[in-house]
Amino acid sequence: MHHINVRNAHNKSRLKNIMGSRGARGAAVAVAVLQLAVLLSPPASAAPLSLDFHAASCPQLESIVLSSVQAALQKEIALAAGLLRIFFHDCFPQGCDASVYLNGTGSEQLEGANLSLQPRALKLVDDIRAKVHAACGPTVSCADISALATRDAVVVSGGPSYSVLLGQLDSLAPASSDLVGKLPNPSETSVRVLLSNFRTAGLGEPADLVALSGGHTVGRAQCIFRRPVDDAFSGKLENNCTVVNPKRLQELDVITPDAFDNGYYIALTTRQGVFSSDMALIRDPSTAPIVRQFAQDKASFFAQFAKSMIKLSNAPRPGGNVGEIRRRCFSTNGPRLVADA
Ligand code: HEM
Ligand SMILES: *[C@@H]1O[C@H](CO)[C@@H](O)[C@H](O)[C@H]1NC(C)=O
Numbered sequence: 001m002h003h004i005n006v007r008n009a010h011n012k013s014r015l016k017n018i019m020g021s022r023g024a025r026g027a028a029v030a031v032a033v034l035q036l037a038v039l040l041s042p043p044a045s046a047a048p049l050s051l052d053f054h055a056a057s058c059p060q061l062e063s064i065v066l067s068s069v070q071a072a073l074q075k076e077i078a079l080a081a082g083l084l085r086i087f088f089h090d091c092f093p094q095g096c097d098a099s100v101y102l103n104g105t106g107s108e109q110l111e112g113a114n115l116s117l118q119p120r121a122l123k124l125v126d127d128i129r130a131k132v133h134a135a136c137g138p139t140v141s142c143a144d145i146s147a148l149a150t151r152d153a154v155v156v157s158g159g160p161s162y163s164v165l166l167g168q169l170d171s172l173a174p175a176s177s178d179l180v181g182k183l184p185n186p187s188e189t190s191v192r193v194l195l196s197n198f199r200t201a202g203l204g205e206p207a208d209l210v211a212l213s214g215g216h217t218v219g220r221a222q223c224i225f226r227r228p229v230d231d232a233f234s235g236k237l238e239n240n241c242t243v244v245n246p247k248r249l250q251e252l253d254v255i256t257p258d259a260f261d262n263g264y265y266i267a268l269t270t271r272q273g274v275f276s277s278d279m280a281l282i283r284d285p286s287t288a289p290i291v292r293q294f295a296q297d298k299a300s301f302f303a304q305f306a307k308s309m310i311k312l313s314n315a316p317r318p319g320g321n322v323g324e325i326r327r328r329c330f331s332t333n334g335p336r337l338v339a340d341a
């Protein structure tokens with residue numbers, strides 16, 4: 001699956017620097033130096049992903065992540081939703097490579113001023129990264145830490161556990177705006193369009209779309225994303241968002257806002273969905289039976305959510321598992337690289 005060679009970003013950038021400063025003769029020397037370096041340290045090969053990828057090199061990994069997530073959520077439960085949404089936004093465009101954590105010029109975080117990933121949740125992952133690297137050295141990627149922290153946040157909030165394949169490398173650049181633009185739109189009313197969005201991330205089954213939208217069982221949204229008024233509930237939303245307080249954050253699961261349960265689906269069956277994309281799931285005959293099933297049977301939601309999260313964790317990486325272990329989640333180790341598009 002992921003037997004692709006890791007390009008050595010350090011050697012590449014060193015070569016470029018030497019070539020820039022010393023011209024053609026320098027370049028020949030640089031090539032010789034590079035060849036020597038390659039002989040001395042053969043290119044690392046990305047091992048296949050596995051559950052026990054870090055078992056020997058960082059046995060404390062999972063306990064450090066779990067205890068950090070437990071402590072953080074005890075202070076601020078809303079971080080669980082923050083982590084879950086960040087993970088979705090990381091994995092969807094080009095696989096789970098922590099590309100969404102890069103900030104500054106050209107970053108995915110600047111794609112649309114309304115994106116609003118929770119800054120404290122982004123920072124939590126880098127804080128955990130610091131603890132893990134202090135214990136084990138820089139052997140675990142931000143991508144792996146984000147995946148584990150998200151899983152643990154789901155569990156701490158009351159949701160199902162699932163296994164996480166480890167060994168993902170951190171990207172060397174953000175995803176292009178083209179790929180980020182494939183993220184689904186909350187004003188989308190067509191399940192067909194939502195399904196085709198999800199298919200680009202390897203999530204082609206209607207059950208994947210319905211179960212993963214269940215991430216909205218926790219979390220809140222800015223008023224600008226609410227659906228237009230066409231019934232009593234959307235009228236209340238409108239009133240809360242215009243008359244009462246336009247700056248308020250709307251619970252996405254109005255029944256049990258902070259618990260990871262099937263309240264979101266129960267709300268949908270009574271037309272209390274916040275986004276048009278949420279309501280589409282109960283309005284379309286291809287997804288409505290799945291919504292009703294999840295509303296009646298929490299266990300069947302949990303089983304499908306776990307399955308679909310594992311799929312999301314393995315969303316395709318078009319360039320393969322290529323990258324590095326970032327020393328800081330917010331920037332690449334080498335010179336800051338920006339997306340092409
Ligand atoms: C049909 C697909 C989806 C659409 C259109 C959508 C859209 C949105 C939007 C617009 C927000 C509010 C952002 C803001 O107010 O700044 C949001 C929040 C959220 N989304 Fe989704 N989303 C989708 C699927 C997912 C998936 C697959 C997950 C994870 C499995 C997810 C997890 C969340 C969470 C947890 C929040 C709350 C974040 C917080 O409270 O900080 N969403 N979503
Ligand atoms: C990136 O995010 C971190 C954590 O939120 C913050 O400390 C840092 O200033 C940010 N850097 C840029 C360039 O935005």
Ligand SMILES: *[C@@H]1O[C@H](CO)[C@@H](O)[C@H](O)[C@H]1NC(C)=O
Pocket residue numbers: 112113114224
């Ligand atoms: C943010 O949302 C507002 C209200 O929907 C919209 O007018 C604006 O264009 C959006 N900005 C970006 C950068 O997407």
Ligand SMILES: *[C@@H]1O[C@H](CO)[C@@H](O)[C@H](O)[C@H]1NC(C)=O
Pocket residue numbers: 233236237240244250251254
């Ligand atoms: C509107 O605001 C009130 C008061 O904060 C709240 O009880 C109610 O649940 C809100 N309505 C919706 C649809 O969220």
